[in-house]
Amino acid sequence: MAKIRVGELDVHVQRMAAADPPAGTPPPLVVLVHGLLIDSLASYYFSLGPAFAARGMDVLMYDLRGHGRSGRPATGYRLEDFVADLDGLLDALGEERPAHVVGNSFGGAIAYGLAAARPDRVRSVVAIESEPPVASWAAKMAEGLNGEEGGLVVQEVRTWLAEDPERNARPFQLAGRILDATTLAEDIPRSRVLDDALTGIRCPVFALYGADSKLSAQAGDLAATLPHCRTVVLPGQGHSVLVERTKETAGLLLDWLGDGLHRRRTGPEAG
Template identity: 40%
Template sequence: MAFVLANSLRFHVQRLPAAATEAAGTAAAPAETAATATAADRPVVVFLHGLVVDNLSSFYCPLAVPAARAGNEAVLYDLRGHGRTERPATGYDSRTAVRDLVALLGALGLARRPVHLVGNSHGATLALHAALARPDLVAGLTLLEPPLSGAWVENMVDTLSAAALSLEDSPVPAELLSLRLRKAANLTAIADGLLNRTSLIDDMAASRPFTPADYERLRCPALIVCGEHSELVPGARELARHAPRAVIEILPGLGHDVLKESSGVLRKSVLAHLDATAGASTARTAQAGALVR
């Protein structure tokens, strides 16, 4: 466990080193296999979790540890106000989230390394915002159940507003503690703090939905994963239609929570996408070096 000061905020961060050996079994295209991606060459994989009761731990076993074992350096962190990261009253908009990410990478000494962002649910929208704002920094995206439509944002704002009312001055956290349900009590207290004592709901309500023009500006490779029964599939398909290098994978029989419900299938797809992205990045670097020489 580590705490890192970035953008005037204390972030809870976990950093997993890449395996000592080179990643094997790359899924790169034949034209890209001439350049082997070592750990130093590969983009750093950064994980962005979902809203309110989520935190970095949801990625740890399903994806982060396997990614590190496959030769990728991995960084996980609790978003602003979530988990063990500090909870300021304001700054829960996407622009501030991108500034948080860039500042954190700088504080970790990774400002000059390309990154591959893996985002789940709300974290996927933040990853997409970062890729659009900093195409120089983001080498690839993996978006799990990205909520992209304005209708989803409206529904989520309504849901969070109702949850905020139910938690305000609620005795539930104290009751959970009395029953020695410490984890549940902590998550309930975090949700209460975020929903009733920060600008998170207002910042979400003020957010601008993505447009096809935004998707057309996305230049890095992107893997989009959704459950077959997820209400977010139409928005994900629209992103895949308009983004030049995006592909979509629909997991049969699943709903919104693909990260928890399909870890084996998901892990295979994500690791293959990381290898392909790393291979392409290494090939471009080699080509650029040849031109310089």
Template identity: 65%
Template sequence: MATMRVNGIDVHVQRLGHDSGSARPVVVLIHGLLIDSLASYYFSLAPRLAEEGLDVVMYDLRGHGKTSRPPTGYRMEDFVDDLDGLLDALVIDRPVHLVGNSFGGAVAYAMAAARPERVASVIAIEAEPPARAWARNMYEGLVGEQGGLVVQQVTQWLRENPGERNARPFRAAGRVLDETALAQEIPLSALLDEDLSAIRCPVFAIFGGASKLSAQTGMLEASLPHCRTVVLPDLGHSVLVEATAQTYALVRDWLLLGQEAHALGEAR
């Protein structure tokens, strides 16, 4: 466990498989919003990717887990600056592969657009690029006319399960919502153009077939020059939890095999 001073906050980061004397591909895992933390990767993808010979970085987003919880600074630009600063602090000077789950996928897309020289590829799990539709969904989930759907769900769960042992993620989410401007600031983030032209790296998008986000597949493949999409039938938004083994296999194959295919395609 390590804490690094990045962009004015203390960021909790874990690194697996790192060998300072090698040039292993670096994979940065970015978790979802509110009830999530780097722990979701620690108990799913991270150890196995490190065993495959990859240099794996996990970190808690600002306001989450063991990272600082400043009262403000929760626009997408802040999350991108945090990631950019973390790569500097870790002295990672070559392009990295970003794996983002849900909100983490939006951060990965935004980073690829803002710092293209630092991103080798994006793997987005049940995520959408931070464009106009994303901002609308964030507003409905976090603000809305009656407090936002996500906020209502967290509040109701805490009210109905005050003594549950598994309530820790929901209590943490409640603290973030109570103590920060996250809910108000995220929908005000700077957005990508609708044509997604700022994203030039290869993209692999994984969706659950029962999730409304899976409707993006055609748009992504039409907008992004190097994009592959996979829809896992009958799964909802929690693909990483519902189908961990299948998600791992897809991510592993993309990282270890897919990049060779992209390189061959570009050479031709």
């Protein structure tokens, strides 16, 4: 566990070293970017992180600004701020390897954003239940964070908690503190967005969706828009792919990163 100074922000970082890396060749770097409000690097520490490290990859996990053990400035929560944090973190760590950037939910928007802003820095994007940060994404984020009764994001969390009274309510309480103490809800919908053609995304992309999630409807269009994109839709699954289908997710991503990346598979696939 460590905190790295990135500009004016202290960023909480966890790393897992590659197991049995090949001699004479630096192992691939995988950066895991978590989702918004109720999430932190812990979701990867206990799920995908160990699996990637066991397959010979260096793993970097960090808490987003305002989340977990990273600093919580009162302002500065546009998408480009999160992208700059990741770019600056890699600089601060002296990382020159292009990274496979894996983003869950909002973390996927950050991965797409970094790939567009710094194509030299991103070897591939993996987006789990996420979408590229275009104009329609910004509109959804505005509704999700500022709509009636706290927005759709808050309502979804309340529903998720109500489905199982024994679920830990602490993440929801922490999310409320972030919203109360920062301008995140106002800032994110005002983010600088990518053009709908996604011309800035040139690296391979793997997009994973739950079939019961609203985001899965974009799978075909995404595969048709991006030149090197594979999409997989998991039947009978909602938004919580990483939590509820961890083993399956790890297998799909490791297979793609290890065997399918250079083949640049294209087109939607139902898994």
